[in-house]
Amino acid sequence: MAATRSSGSAVRGALAAACGLLGVGGARAQATEVQTAVLGYSEPGRVTAFEGIVDASHTLLNGKTLTGHLVFDTLTGASANGAVPTGGIQTFTSPSGESNYQTEAGKTPLDSTFKDTRAALNLGLSTPFDRLTAWGAGVYFSGEHDYTSLGANTSLTRDFNRKNTTLALRASYYGDSISPVGGRPIPFAAMVAPDIAQPRQNGNGTKNTLDLTFGLTQALSRRTIFAVNFTHSRVRGYQTDPYKVLSLVDDVTGSPLDYLYESRPDARNKDMVFATLARHIGGDDVHLSYRYFTDDWGVASHTADFRYRWHAGSDWYLQPHVRYTRQTRADFYRRFLVSGEPLPETASADYRLADMKGWTAGLQYGRRLASGHDLTLRAEYFRQTNSGAGTTTFGDLAGYDLFPAVDAIILQVGYSLDLGVDGRSG
Amino acid sequence: MALILVGLTAALTLPGCAGVGVKPWERDILAAPGMQVDPDPLVTALDEHIYFSKEASTGGLGTGGGGCGCN
Amino acid sequence: MGRNKWLFILVLAILMGFSGIVGQAVAADGDAPAPSAILAAKDFHIEDFHGQVVLLDFWASWCGPCKESVPWLVKMQHKYGSEGLVVVPVNLDRNSHKALKMLQQLGPDLTRVVDPEGDLAALYDLEGMPSSFIYDRQGKLVASHVGFNLQRVVEREDEIRSILAKGTSE
Numbered sequence: 123m124a125a126t127r128s129s130g131s132a133v134r135g136a137l138a139a140a141c142g143l144l145g146v147g148g149a150r151a152q153a154t155e156v157q158t159a160v161l162g163y164s165e166p167g168r169v170t171a172f173e174g175i176v177d178a179s180h181t182l183l184n185g186k187t188l189t190g191h192l193v194f195d196t197l198t199g200a201s202a203n204g205a206v207p208t209g210g211i212q213t214f215t216s217p218s219g220e221s222n223y224q225t226e227a228g229k230t231p232l233d234s235t236f237k238d239t240r241a242a243l244n245l246g247l248s249t250p251f252d253r254l255t256a257w258g259a260g261v262y263f264s265g266e267h268d269y270t271s272l273g274a275n276t277s278l279t280r281d282f283n284r285k286n287t288t289l290a291l292r293a294s295y296y297g298d299s300i301s302p303v304g305g306r307p308i309p310f311a312a313m314v315a316p317d318i319a320q321p322r323q324n325g326n327g328t329k330n331t332l333d334l335t336f337g338l339t340q341a342l343s344r345r346t347i348f349a350v351n352f353t354h355s356r357v358r359g360y361q362t363d364p365y366k367v368l369s370l371v372d373d374v375t376g377s378p379l380d381y382l383y384e385s386r387p388d389a390r391n392k393d394m395v396f397a398t399l400a401r402h403i404g405g406d407d408v409h410l411s412y413r414y415f416t417d418d419w420g421v422a423s424h425t426a427d428f429r430y431r432w433h434a435g436s437d438w439y440l441q442p443h444v445r446y447t448r449q450t451r452a453d454f455y456r457r458f459l460v461s462g463e464p465l466p467e468t469a470s471a472d473y474r475l476a477d478m479k480g481w482t483a484g485l486q487y488g489r490r491l492a493s494g495h496d497l498t499l500r501a502e503y504f505r506q507t508n509s510g511a512g513t514t515t516f517g518d519l520a521g522y523d524l525f526p527a528v529d530a531i532i533l534q535v536g537y538s539l540d541l542g543v544d545g546r547s548g
Numbered sequence: 549m550a551l552i553l554v555g556l557t558a559a560l561t562l563p564g565c566a567g568v569g570v571k572p573w574e575r576d577i578l579a580a581p582g583m584q585v586d587p588d589p590l591v592t593a594l595d596e597h598i599y600f601s602k603e604a605s606t607g608g609l610g611t612g613g614g615g616c617g618c619n
Numbered sequence: 620m621g622r623n624k625w626l627f628i629l630v631l632a633i634l635m636g637f638s639g640i641v642g643q644a645v646a647a648d649g650d651a652p653a654p655s656a657i658l659a660a661k662d663f664h665i666e667d668f669h670g671q672v673v674l675l676d677f678w679a680s681w682c683g684p685c686k687e688s689v690p691w692l693v694k695m696q697h698k699y700g701s702e703g704l705v706v707v708p709v710n711l712d713r714n715s716h717k718a719l720k721m722l723q724q725l726g727p728d729l730t731r732v733v734d735p736e737g738d739l740a741a742l743y744d745l746e747g748m749p750s751s752f753i754y755d756r757q758g759k760l761v762a763s764h765v766g767f768n769l770q771r772v773v774e775r776e777d778e779i780r781s782i783l784a785k786g787t788s789e
Contacts, residue, residue: 571737571740571741571745572745572746572747572748572750573677573679573711573737573740573745573748574737575681575748576679576681576712576713579681579682580681616681616682616683616748617747617748618682618683618684618685618747618748618749618766619683619684619747619748619766619767619768
């Protein structure tokens with residue numbers, strides 16, 4: 123879980139967007155801004171996570187801006203291990219190979235043996251060349267017990283048309299080292315009982331990611347701004363989730379005969395386009411965004427996001443939010459493998475790679491306090507459903523929900539301080 | 549890759565549309581915090597982390613620009 | 620209690636003065652306006668300042684670097700006012716009320732102008748915010764700047780000094 127959970131170039135991209143690229147100029151010299159947030163995430167009956175972020179930005183006298191972004195998160199609970207439910211109790215060996223855990227009859231197998239804590243740090247420096255051009259560079263580090271990532275990024279931003287148009291180029295590179303608990307499983311090896319020799323391959327997994335982004339921001343009118351960006355991402359190396367298995371089921375009864383460790387391709391090319399439109403209507407702000415994603419694993423998705431910031435009072439707002447996403451499955455996604463059929467080169471039963479729809483609905487409240495600092499409160503509900511398209515069930519399998527919906531609740535509290543020039547507030 | 553070429557073409561022609569936009573002294577609304585392309589970067593970062601853990605397709609976020617256009 | 624009473628009177632006085640902002644012509648033709656008044660854009664004429672060096676500075680309350688420039692503008696007026704420098708900050712907020720706090724910070728010694736319609740800004744066809752223009756004693760435009768950087772205030776001040784030093788008109 124940890125490996126795929128935190129290996130996102132997406133995460134790093136998000137972090138870079140959050141603190142690396144300010145518009146050219148415009149930052150007040152010697153001003154310091156600090157933002158913090160704490161988030162709680164809970165899937166009832168499954169995973170619970172807490173995350174804390176501190177984000178700081180300081181502009182020097184010479185116009186250079188330093189940014190830092192520190193994240194801590196901790197994850198506990200149970201996550202689906204990829205196996206299918208069946209009529210009897212199932213026993214799985216834990217990733218360490220030293221113990222086992224069980225799943226009741228009829229239940230989706232969940233691995234609850236992990237607890238994960240991660241820390242990540244992102245540092246950036248933005249340097250203006252002149253009024254219209256800025257150059258940025260940053261480094262990234264993240265570490266948890268089974269995953270380490272180091273990265274660097276650089277960017278170039280230029281304004282045109284009296285700053286109505288901004289073009290940006292960014293390149294990021296990450297090198298990851300994956301050292302799963304108990305070692306990396308041999309692809310499609312069958313799970314064995316604990317305390318005997320486990321089917322593991324030698325060494326840590328390594329993975330390299332290169333992201334290239336080209337972005338355009340355009341002020342369309344006094345009330346409207348538009349931004350679009352294109353990203354190409356290239357990932358090479360170990361992308362298998364070492365903690366996930368597929369059930370090898372009997373071709374007649376559908377009962378599991380074995381659990382085989384999954385295996386994913388070692389190359390992935392992704393392309394995405396992300397567009398946002400923000401418009402000020404009747405004193406309120408409306409944000410609409412859309413992202414299209416496609417990769418050579420067969421995954422394609424559309425995601426739409428809508429936020430309406432209702433400035434109900436002079437110093438507070440309420441912002442309802444809706445997000446919808448629809449994803450088509452990876453080519454190598456299999457809910458289970460069938461005994462007697464030839465083994466594919468790559469396969470995974472990770473529900474994250476399946477046909478899926480996700481809905482999020484939430485409300486955010488923001489307030490400018492008397493101190494001049496900002497408070498943000500957010501609550502969201504997320505529901506993900508997998509249709510099971512492309513999977514033919516038979517025998518016992520037809521009697522179980524192989525694609526349960528996942529619900530989650532998200533709560534967040536955020537606080538930001540504008541320490542102003544020379545550290546003075548306001 | 550094709551997407552990037554399309555984007556590059558579009559973007560290279562757009563700066564030529566010098567009429568599109570707003571006068572520098574009329575950026576009061578665009579300067580407001582709620583009208584930034586991403587008004588809540590921390591929310592975006594936290595959400596991307598969540599969705600990254602739940603979905604196979606994430607990434608491709610913002611690149612700056614907009615705002616008051618000052619300096 | 621006594622102190623609160625004076626504070627109240629002061630605020631009232633400021634508000635009364637401020638309520639006369641838009642559309643109030645204060646200067647008689649050919650005379651430099653009284654320094655404590657706030658001028659409407661249409662009543663600002665560069666010719667009125669012949670013989671003095673004018674630093675015309677366009678700003679708005681929503682502009683971060685403009686906020687940074689306020690103490691510097693005040694400092695320049697106090698330091699070089701006796702040598703003939705007239706700092707003219709022109710506010711471009713569409714609603715002048717939003718600029719009240721910064722107008723007060725700029726203070727009565729500067730020749731404050733409000734241009735909510737953006738007429739002066741359009742006339743000068745500003746390239747960015749803030750923008751400043753310096754006129755020498757002969758009324759000729761001799762310098763302009765876009766943006767404000769604390770890093771460059773020494774150069775800006777040297778420039779003002781050299782324009783002031785060019786002497787009065789013949």
